[in-house]
Amino acid sequence: MAVAVVASPMVCFAADSKTTARASWDAGIEAYNVKDYAAAVEVFETVIANDYDSAEVYYNLANAYFKLGQQSASSRPFAGGELGQAVLNYERALKLDPTLDDARYNLDIAKDYTNDTEAVPDSFIKRMWHSMAGAMTTNGWVTLSIVMFGVALISFAIYLLNGNVVVRKVAFSLWLIVAILFVFSTALSLTQLRAAEVDNRAVILALDTTPVHASPDSGSKIIREPSQGVTVEVEREQGDWCEVRFADGEKGWVRSANIEII
Numbered sequence: 001m002a003v004a005v006v007a008s009p010m011v012c013f014a015a016d017s018k019t020t021a022r023a024s025w026d027a028g029i030e031a032y033n034v035k036d037y038a039a040a041v042e043v044f045e046t047v048i049a050n051d052y053d054s055a056e057v058y059y060n061l062a063n064a065y066f067k068l069g070q071q072s073a074s075s076r077p078f079a080g081g082e083l084g085q086a087v088l089n090y091e092r093a094l095k096l097d098p099t100l101d102d103a104r105y106n107l108d109i110a111k112d113y114t115n116d117t118e119a120v121p122d123s124f125i126k127r128m129w130h131s132m133a134g135a136m137t138t139n140g141w142v143t144l145s146i147v148m149f150g151v152a153l154i155s156f157a158i159y160l161l162n163g164n165v166v167v168r169k170v171a172f173s174l175w176l177i178v179a180i181l182f183v184f185s186t187a188l189s190l191t192q193l194r195a196a197e198v199d200n201r202a203v204i205l206a207l208d209t210t211p212v213h214a215s216p217d218s219g220s221k222i223i224r225e226p227s228q229g230v231t232v233e234v235e236r237e238q239g240d241w242c243e244v245r246f247a248d249g250e251k252g253w254v255r256s257a258n259i260e261i262i
Helices: 019-033 037-049 055-070 082-096 103-111 123-131 139-161 164-199
Strands: 201-204 223-224 231-238 240-243 250-257 257-262
Touching: 019 037, 037 055, 055 082, 055 103, 055 223, 082 103, 082 201, 139 164, 164 250, 231 250, 231 257
Parallel strands: none
Antiparallel strands: 201 231, 201 257, 231 240, 240 250
16 A cells, blocks of 8 residues: 655646735645645635636645645544545546646555445556546647648648649648548547546545445445545435445445535
8 A cells, every 4th residue: 555645736826816816825835845734725725715726726735635634643544534535636636637647646545545446447448548538638639639630631732732743642641640640639539528528426525434325215224335535426316315336336325415526
């Protein structure tokens, strides 16, 4: 089991931020650097509450929660629910910026502290495809697709209009290569877009474990008790309950108050 996260906070902020928000951000970074993680959490939460959320803010908030949980005066780490908050905010950072490798690395470490179950492994091709899609944001793939489309049009026009046989052959070869790249980049952008649209994941937030019931009734059978930080898919809501699906495919009902949508 890994025992530490990347310790350095990510220091950046939008250029058009207000002075007060910038001051709060700086205060959060300073608190984190002197290991006052409770203060850092409070400041970063305030920054987000004031609508200055970003991948970097969520990343730093997650780090602060994780360190705070390890620093707990209790004999049990994360006794105040800090692990669940850390996982939630790492996930939110990655949702905004899938290329944030430090957040992905730290998220894997945080999940080592949960009792999360493993899903049925995806095929190698599926894992590779989603890994490629995560190399850039949706906007990045869309931009690349537009560029590839433009280059394809130009090269095809040269192929049609130029009388030189050698130039025509080169232009056709370039068109063919770029056209293939255009198809792939478009498909990858659609993969990223669909993943964002259907993202109904949630993180279990609890001080210890959360009972998962067979039906939306506190008197029904408890089928499992996941710890804080476990990620689930929300299938549907019914009153104060949510039906969730775990990584291994099992479904059950939890109180809506015990989870938070990423």
